Amino acid sequence: MSQLLPFARRSASAAPDPAAGTSRMSSSEKFISIEGIARRYPAPGGKQNTVFENLWLPMRRGEFVCMIGHSGCGKTTVLNILAGLEAPSEGVVIVDGQAIEGTSLDRAVIFQGHALLPWRTVLGNVAYAVSSRWRKASRAEVEERARKAIATVGLAGSEHKRPSELSGGMKQRVGIARALAIEPKILLMDEPFSALDALTRGTLQDEVRRICIETGQTVFMITHDVDESIYLADRIVLMTNGPEAKVAEIVENPLPKSRDRAELHHAPGYYALRNHLMDFLVSRSKTLRDAMPAGYDQRHPPVVRPGSDEPEPIPIPAAS
Amino acid sequence: MKASLPLRAGIVSLAVLAAFLLLWQLAVGGIAKTEAMDPEYAALMGASATTGKSAMPGPLDVAATAWKHLKDPFYDRGPNDKGLGIQLAYSIGRVALGYGLAVLVAIPIGFLIGMSPLMGRALDPFIQLLKPVSPLAWMPLALYTIKDSSLSAIFVIFICSLWPMLINTAFGVAGTRKEWLNVARTLEVGPIRRAFTVILPAAAPTILTGMRISVGIAWLVIVAAEMLVGGTGIGYFVWNEWNNLSITNVIVSILVIGLVGMILDQLLARAQRLVTFPE
Numbered sequence A: 001m002s003q004l005l006p007f008a009r010r011s012a013s014a015a016p017d018p019a020a021g022t023s024r025m026s027s028s029e030k031f032i033s034i035e036g037i038a039r040r041y042p043a044p045g046g047k048q049n050t051v052f053e054n055l056w057l058p059m060r061r062g063e064f065v066c067m068i069g070h071s072g073c074g075k076t077t078v079l080n081i082l083a084g085l086e087a088p089s090e091g092v093v094i095v096d097g098q099a100i101e102g103t104s105l106d107r108a109v110i111f112q113g114h115a116l117l118p119w120r121t122v123l124g125n126v127a128y129a130v131s132s133r134w135r136k137a138s139r140a141e142v143e144e145r146a147r148k149a150i151a152t153v154g155l156a157g158s159e160h161k162r163p164s165e166l167s168g169g170m171k172q173r174v175g176i177a178r179a180l181a182i183e184p185k186i187l188l189m190d191e192p193f194s195a196l197d198a199l200t201r202g203t204l205q206d207e208v209r210r211i212c213i214e215t216g217q218t219v220f221m222i223t224h225d226v227d228e229s230i231y232l233a234d235r236i237v238l239m240t241n242g243p244e245a246k247v248a249e250i251v252e253n254p255l256p257k258s259r260d261r262a263e264l265h266h267a268p269g270y271y272a273l274r275n276h277l278m279d280f281l282v283s284r285s286k287t288l289r290d291a292m293p294a295g296y297d298q299r300h301p302p303v304v305r306p307g308s309d310e311p312e313p314i315p316i317p318a319a320s
Numbered sequence B: 001m002k003a004s005l006p007l008r009a010g011i012v013s014l015a016v017l018a019a020f021l022l023l024w025q026l027a028v029g030g031i032a033k034t035e036a037m038d039p040e041y042a043a044l045m046g047a048s049a050t051t052g053k054s055a056m057p058g059p060l061d062v063a064a065t066a067w068k069h070l071k072d073p074f075y076d077r078g079p080n081d082k083g084l085g086i087q088l089a090y091s092i093g094r095v096a097l098g099y100g101l102a103v104l105v106a107i108p109i110g111f112l113i114g115m116s117p118l119m120g121r122a123l124d125p126f127i128q129l130l131k132p133v134s135p136l137a138w139m140p141l142a143l144y145t146i147k148d149s150s151l152s153a154i155f156v157i158f159i160c161s162l163w164p165m166l167i168n169t170a171f172g173v174a175g176t177r178k179e180w181l182n183v184a185r186t187l188e189v190g191p192i193r194r195a196f197t198v199i200l201p202a203a204a205p206t207i208l209t210g211m212r213i214s215v216g217i218a219w220l221v222i223v224a225a226e227m228l229v230g231g232t233g234i235g236y237f238v239w240n241e242w243n244n245l246s247i248t249n250v251i252v253s254i255l256v257i258g259l260v261g262m263i264l265d266q267l268l269a270r271a272q273r274l275v276t277f278p279e
Helices: A075-083 A122-133 A139-152 A168-181 A198-215 A226-232 A270-290 B005-028 B039-045 B059-071 B084-115 B117-130 B135-146 B149-174 B178-186 B191-229 B234-243 B247-275
Strands: A030-042 A048-060 A064-068 A090-095 A107-110 A186-190 A218-223 A235-239 A247-252
Touching: A030 A075, A030 A218, A048 A075, A048 A090, A048 A218, A048 A247, A064 A075, A064 A226, A064 A270, A075 A107, A075 A186, A075 A218, A107 A168, A107 B178, A122 A139, A122 A168, A139 A168, A168 A198, A198 A226, A218 A226, A226 A270, A235 A270, A247 A270, B005 B059, B059 B247, B084 B117, B084 B149, B084 B191, B084 B234, B084 B247, B117 B149, B135 B149, B135 B191, B149 B191, B178 B191, B191 B234, B191 B247, B234 B247
Parallel strands: A064 A218, A064 A235, A107 A186, A186 A218
Antiparallel strands: A030 A048, A030 A090, A235 A247
């Protein structure tokens, strides 16, 4: 690298963006709307542990939303509720104008540990999903759709391999193919790449990004990885630490939709965004849990756009 | 250079066999002193009294008798003299019937117990109480209620095959990975299809383990059961030959029982390999 960027520059602050008012979604814009959900578990002594409560979060159609937070903040629970695998203790989730009830083929899940059926081949795993979606489809039609989905994730030629013969990255590709094959309205991903090595993770992020842009997929993804969220997300939801986690703020990604991984760190606003996210994970996720700023409204978490009111970081020549 | 492990193991096996046969031959050979006696009386008493020959047959006698049985396994000269093949066929038939019935009962109930924690808890005391009962203890009850000795033997096989299959099926079904079940749930797979496409394949290796244990127990129990009920079967044959004091035939039967048990076990082992999936 021939240039150094000023790392010292901090993002604007957590204060709501002047443009935040315009970021509040109108109800017609909301494709998914999480409305006041809570999740409680019974605790010994007749008490209850509250993972989170009164959580509100809207999402637009075709939007890529990442949720970031430390372990135990209930990210996976939010995803499971969206998937219908768990029911909220309170509140509802509305998708496309309808409150969800249980699981649905409209909401595909990509699991953290791929969750392939080991006794089926790659084709068998994807075909299982396809034949669940289109119950009356002929065998040939099912196979054709499955093969198409497998080709989309770049696994053509491996259709007859079993999951045990595949590498971790290939298994997760099959998981993605299985989710895409049923043409869901929403894709839910629970740290899909966390078990992969950095190189494979990068390739799969590129694939997912390409596929989601091509198909205009609405995606909700949970991640630990700040860089992953910067690269993939349109908006990043920051959760405070659990228990009783809250949506601290929603960060709008200021980077252009057409992002190039190699050039990403030169893009204006990149460091402001990255520093903002890192600051949050390192300290603010804890301080904000203990005390939310005045005027915080759980129903309308502040929307921020780091670096938007700052000048571009000026590259300084490296000392030679 | 060393020969391959299977070859070396085979050589050792053969050596052990040869040593055993040699010792056997030496142990039963006529080495004791002969008493002087009236030739007529000697003819009456037989070789064991006159030449000191042991009543225990040697390996060559056994081999000759085994060959005789193998040459003509299916003869039938009345209720007390049937070929070894016929006796084995009776035993295998009883095991197949009793075991088959047990499969039909144990696997569905095992599924129920494995899928429903309520039923699992509710049925657990009964299983725990009945499982350790020796299958032969059921025999009098079976004879009294069924009033047919052959059917009673089948019932005893049924009851002894039931428990390992039941417990293993329940265990395998309950152990189906949550993530596979979640896959089925997110794909809106119905309960019947889920049972056949997710739970059954996931539990199949464990179920087959139970079936393999069961077939071993069934084959153990049939010999004892047939000794009790009599009439036909390899167990009855062993007991009948004991009453005939034909130790040779008893030894041949032991070998044949072992052989059939081994084949049954290997069949199930092969089936188990077919349903086992690498992870």
